[in-house]
Each structure stands twice: as C-alpha cells, then as structure tokens.
Amino acid sequence: MGAGSLRIAFPNVFLPPMTTIHAAVVLVTSGFFACSGGSSQPPGPPVDLVITGGNTQSWYFSNRLPTPLSVIATDPSGAGVPGVVVMWSASSGGVTPTQSTTDASGVATTIDSLGSSTTQSVTATFTGLAIVASFSEFGQAPPTAGAVAVTDFAFTPDSVVVQAGGTVTWTWNSGLTLHxxxxxxxxxxxSPSTDLSGTTTFNTTFTNVGLYIYHCTHHPISMTGKVVVVH
Ligand SMILES: [Cu+2]
Known part of the structure; x- marks a missing residue:
C-alpha cells in the first residue's frame, strides 16, 4: 500500500537464522489454535508488520496522541496473524504498553505520548522480523491562548486547542442579536457568559486538561463549539 507498508521476505541465503525464526513463530502463534473457533485455514507464520492506524499525527509536546498506533502482523499470503507479541519503542516521549499481542484479526495497538521533539518515531517489531514498522509523529508547543468569533449564528472556529492555564477569548460581532x-x-x-450582543468579548481561563463542549442557549443547533485543553 503506502509508504508505511513494509514488506520483508526471509532470505534463502541464511538457512540457520531462518530455522530459528520459524521456531519462534511456532511458539508465538500456537495460542491461535486454541482460541480460534471458525477458521479452517490457520494463518502461516508472521512475516510482516503493516501500519494500519495512527501514523503521521501532529499533536502537542508531552501529550498523548489522539489516535492509537496500530499494526497488523501478516503471514506470506497477507492474512492477519493472531497471538504475535509486538514490541514498541518511541524515540521521544513513550508508548503504553511497550508490548502488546495481536488480536484475532492480527492487529496490535499502543498509545503514544509525545516527548519534546518536533519529529518523533515509534517502531514496532516482533521476534524474527527483519525490517521494523516505523511511525513518524510530529510535535509542537501548544497554543497558550485561543480566539473564537461569535457571529450570527456560529462560533468560528468551532474547535480550539489551548494549553492548561491558557485563556480563550470569544469576540462578539453579532449586531443586535443576543448570544x-x-x-x-x-x-x-x-461559568457561562451573560447574553451579549454588538462587539464585546468574554473569556475563560482553563486549568483542567480535557474536552469542553459549549453552545449558545438561544441557538443550540447551529452555535456549538469545543475547547480542547492539553498539557
Ligand atoms: Cu446565539
């Protein structure tokens, strides 16, 4: 598929290592036969790890990436292999857990927390895999303030990110209509704002990390917004 797709083939020239790899493979996949109910075609040994989610995210230093990182362990035919122990390693920040086992579909996941580097990599591998799967993630300093326009009848932008301790300012430009x-x-x-119109401002300082949802009580369908507070 894309650049994240890494393919390896066991080289025929290294017979002893290949034997070792197959021995390890039998060990890690043996659990599959005990728990698989329906499949009459058990997968072969895992030969590849392909990224299936969470690659190339941009987020903020020292914060957990919004999307988990996931890979699929595949056999030579491309079928997912359950029961493969995948080891994860981050160049900056850290992953939790550092080891996870592929599920019935062959997929393993972890959560990555960014460190303080603008470009960070996370690798995933299993015993015997020649070329690891490598994620690229991007970090930046979070904004310390946010600004939202209040017009008829929308909050723009309807989503802002601010660092804990930062302030978001809403600026009305709504004529006579109250929002x-x-x-x-x-x-x-x-605390909510009062009903305001014309050109005025309201601000809130956020100290707790998390997702805040708000709306205008007069126009709750079109006027909704969120504030994401990060570390
Ligand atoms: Cu309104």
Missing amino acids: NVTFQSGPTIP
Whole structure:
C-alpha cells in the first residue's frame, strides 16, 4: 500500500537464522489454535508488520496522541496473524504498553505520548522480523491562548486547542442579536457568559486538561463549539 507498508521476505541465503525464526513463530502463534473457533485455514507464520492506524499525527509536546498506533502482523499470503507479541519503542516521549499481542484479526495497538521533539518515531517489531514498522509523529508547543468569533449564528472556529492555564477569548460581532457561551460538559463546567450582543468579548481561563463542549442557549443547533485543553 503506502509508504508505511513494509514488506520483508526471509532470505534463502541464511538457512540457520531462518530455522530459528520459524521456531519462534511456532511458539508465538500456537495460542491461535486454541482460541480460534471458525477458521479452517490457520494463518502461516508472521512475516510482516503493516501500519494500519495512527501514523503521521501532529499533536502537542508531552501529550498523548489522539489516535492509537496500530499494526497488523501478516503471514506470506497477507492474512492477519493472531497471538504475535509486538514490541514498541518511541524515540521521544513513550508508548503504553511497550508490548502488546495481536488480536484475532492480527492487529496490535499502543498509545503514544509525545516527548519534546518536533519529529518523533515509534517502531514496532516482533521476534524474527527483519525490517521494523516505523511511525513518524510530529510535535509542537501548544497554543497558550485561543480566539473564537461569535457571529450570527456560529462560533468560528468551532474547535480550539489551548494549553492548561491558557485563556480563550470569544469576540462578539453579532449586531443586535443576543448570544451566549454556555458550557455543557467538561472536566469542570466553567461559568457561562451573560447574553451579549454588538462587539464585546468574554473569556475563560482553563486549568483542567480535557474536552469542553459549549453552545449558545438561544441557538443550540447551529452555535456549538469545543475547547480542547492539553498539557
Ligand atoms: Cu446565539
């Protein structure tokens, strides 16, 4: 498939290592035969790890990436291989867990937390795999403030990210129509604004990390927004 697809073939020239690899493969896949109910065609040995999710995310230093990292262990025919122990390693920050086992579909996942590098890699491998799967992830400093326009009848942008301790400012440009900022959910529920119109501002400082959802109570369908507070 794409650049993330890594293919290897066991080289015929190294017979002793190949024997070793197959021995390891029998060990790690033996669990499959005990728990598989339906398949009459058990997969062969795993020969490849292909990235299936979480590659090339851009997020903020010292924060967990929004999407888990996942790989599929495949046999020579491309079928997923269950029961393969995948080892994960991050160049910056860290992964949790550092070892995970492929599920019935052959997929293993981990969660990556970015460190303080702008470009970071996470590798996934299993015993006997010649070329590891390599993820590239991108870090940046989180914004320390956010700005949202309040117009008829939308919050723009409807999603802002701010670092904990940072402030988001809503700026009205709505003529005579009254709007408000009322929080519905979050780690805490900040105080709402009053009903405001014309050109004015309202701001909230966020101290707790998490997702905050808000709306205007007069226009709850079109006027909704969220604030994502990160470390
Ligand atoms: Cu409104």
